[in-house]
Amino acid sequence: MKNIFKQFEEWATHSNQSEFTKAVLLLTVYYTVGAFVILAVFNLLVYGLFVNSTRIEKIDAVEYSSLSYNEYEKEFEEGRIDEIQENLANILLVSDVIILMITLIVAYALSKRTLAPLEESYKRQSQFIANAAHELRTPLAVMQAGSEVILRSRRTEQDYIKYIEESLEEIKRLTALSNDLLFLARNSGRKKINSMTNVILSEICNRQIENMRAYAQNKNVKINLSITDNIVVLGNKDDLTRLVVNLLKNAIDYNIQGGMVMVSLHKKNNTHVFSIQDTGIGISKENISHIFERFYKADNARTQNASGTGLGLALVKEIVEEHAGSIKIESVPEKGTLVSVILPCV
Secondary structure (H helix, E strand, C coil): CHHHHHHHHHHHHHCCCCHHHHHHHHHHHHHHHHHHHHHHHHHHHHHHHHHHHHHHHHHHHHHHHCCCCCHHHHHHHHHHHHHHHHHHHHHHHHHHHHHHHHHHHHHHHHHHHHHHHHHHHHHHHHHHHHHHHHHHHHHHHHHHHHHHHHHHCCCCHHHHHHHHHHHHHHHHHHHHHHHHHHHHHHHCCCCCHHHCEEEEHHHHHHHHHHHHHHHHHHCCEEEEEEECCCCEEEECHHHHHHHHHHHHHHHHHCCCCCEEEEEEEEEECCEEEEEEEECCCCCCHHHHCCCCCCCCCCHHHHHHCCCCCCCHHHHHHHHHHHCCCEEEEEEECCCEEEEEEEEECC
C-alpha cells in the first residue's frame, strides 16, 4: 500500500497537468495517507485488544474445562475463537479498502475546494501582471518609435518640440499608471484605520469640481452640482480626493459632446450618498459585473479613451471598502451612468 501511494505521488508530481492540478493530487495523497495511518493504528488496536481478550478467555476456558468440559468441547471452543479472529481480520481488511476508497474521493474533493481560492487568486495575479505589462509597453513603444523616427535624419525645431510634447504625454501616463499601481499595492486588503480623521467631504467635492471645470470645458461637458454643506465623514482626505477625482474624470471622459455631469452629495438616513450621473456612452449589462476589475475596459471605452488604464474604478472600490462604504453603478447604454457611493456617518 505504501508503494502505491509513493507511485501515485510521483505520478502527480511529474505529470503534465497544471500546477494546481498537481497540487490537488498531492494534497489528496497526503490526506489519504494520513487517514490510512490513523485507520491502520485503529485497526491494530482493535485487533490486538480482541486477540488479547480471546487469549484470556482461552486460558479461562482451559482452567474451566479441566473441571467441567470434555476434550471435544474444549477443541470446539478454541476452533470457534480462531474462526472469529479470522473473520474479524477479514472484516477489518474489507472495511479498510472501502474506507480508503471513500477517503480518496472525499480527499480529492476537499483538496480542490481548499486550493480553489488560491488558484483563483493566482489567475487574477497572472492576468493583472499581463495587463500591467501591456499598459506599460504601449507608451514605451510610442516613445521608442518616435525616437527612432527623430534620429533617422535631422529635423526641424517644430518636429523636436512635437516629439518632446508627445513623449511628455506618455511620461505622464506612465507616472499616473505607476502611482495607481503603487496605491493598489499599498492599500489592497488593508484598513488604514489609524490614518483616518474627520474629513469635510463637501469641501473636497466643491474644490475638485472647480479644478475639473476647465478639463470639462475642453471636452465640451457641463458640470452641475448639488452639494450639501458640512458633510463630515471619517476617512483619509487624500484617498477621498482620489475617489472624487477618478469618478468625476470618468464621467467627463466617457460623456458625449455637449453632455452633462450631475454631482450630488447629501445625507440619507444614517449615511452620506455621493453620486455622479453622466449623459455618456453608458455600460452594457455584460460589462457591469467586470467594471471594478483591474485593467478592465469595455470595448467602447477603449475606442473612446485610449489614455485610460482601467484602474480608476478598481481604485475607487478599494477606497470605498477602506472607508466601510459601498458603491453601486446603474447604467443604460447610450443613455448614461449613475455611480452612487454610500459612506457611513461619523
